[in-house]
Amino acid sequence: MPDELDKEIRDELRALPNDLADKIASHLVAAERALGDDDPELAYEHAKVARRFAARIGVVREAVGLAAYRAGQYAEALSDLRAARRLTGSDEFLPIMADCERGLGRPERALDLVRSPEAERLDRAGRIELAIVESGARRDLGQHDAAVITLQRLPELRVPEPRPWSARLTFAYADALAQAGHLEAATDWFERAMAFDEDGETEAAERYAELTGAVIEDVEELEDDESFEDFDDAEHDVDDEAGDLDALDTDDDADDDEDGDVLAAEAVLVDDADEDDDDEDIEENPDLTPAVTQRPDVTPVVGADEPAVAVADSAERGATGEKPVAGATGASSKDAAVTEGVDDEGDDIEGDILGPGGGRVRLEPGMAPAFIEPDFGDVNAGDSGDDLDDDDEPMDKPDKSDKRKP
Known part of the structure; x- marks a missing residue:
């Protein structure tokens, strides 16, 4: 019971x-x-x-x-x-x-x-x-x-x-x-x-x-109404905050687009200005070699600024029958190959370049050679090695630190 x-x-x-x-x-x-x-x-x-x-x-x-x-x-x-x-x-x-x-x-x-x-x-x-x-x-x-x-x-x-x-x-x-x-x-x-x-x-x-x-409202009903009002207020606050965040994201995206357009425009102006400066330098000094504009995705190579005298001496020694100094021939052949890929106006290199054996060599990032065209001057086949100054010494073998990185 x-x-x-x-x-x-x-x-x-x-x-x-x-x-x-x-x-x-x-x-x-x-x-x-x-x-x-x-x-x-x-x-x-x-x-x-x-x-x-x-x-x-x-x-x-x-x-x-x-x-x-x-x-x-x-x-x-x-x-x-x-x-x-x-x-x-x-x-x-x-x-x-x-x-x-x-x-x-x-x-x-x-x-x-x-x-x-x-x-x-x-x-x-x-x-x-x-x-x-x-x-x-x-x-x-x-x-x-x-x-x-x-x-x-x-x-x-x-x-x-x-x-x-x-x-x-x-x-x-x-x-x-x-x-x-x-x-x-x-x-x-x-x-x-x-x-x-x-x-x-x-x-x-x-x-x-x-x-x-x-x-006169019942206390329990009043508490329920207040809880629902608090929930609605919190929901509206969340919606408002979400709307503000969306607006901020939209503004940020617009600002990023504007900044990207400005940077792109400035980059174009800088490139045009560099090309104009190069053209003016060539017109004022015809003996200067036009420099090829380096691609932004190519890593600069150590030794790219070597003087053209080493290349010229190497070529003259080859013409007179002397044995070239070790390391000079490779540098000369690479420079000559690069020179063939460059036109008279100094345009950018696009695509592959010719290698020493006549084949096509793909230019990869980090493989950019020195873009300096050698000036051989007037070299005749009948000239002998006596024309060289007796005081000239053979070029020292380049340091390993100056070698181009593959």
């Missing part, structure tokens, strides 16, 4: 067979949970199942009557509560029975229950609940001032400390004042009822808003 049931209910159900008691107990627990979830219709259905198996158990009839009352089934509620009073002998639910009479449109019968001898046996909380029902019945009969006086005579109305009945009592009194036309006093008492009603048991906040025009 579930422990959620009160001990009194469990004790009464022990008179039934175990399997039946467990089944009834499970439906009673389900009904209680449904009432806690504010689903009185479902609670009433579970209670009716329990009544079908245990109609002679007083606590079962009480549970059915309470569920029917919460579901608005006042006739069924009144019938079950009357049966429960006969079975248990308790007048605990007399205020609910009187309110069911009001719900059925019979306020006079409600007042009869209020004046009945059973009402004298109620405890303090029961008497307060019965007074609230009586005030409502007086209003149903159009006795508005009597409804106000019915609650005014209760000393519990003036207790400042919260009690289990404080919210319901102050709300009923404020409602009676409003029905009687005492709106200013009703506003004050609705405000007081809101202070007592922390669980939202009554409609004090709504009635106060109607009288004052103020907007």
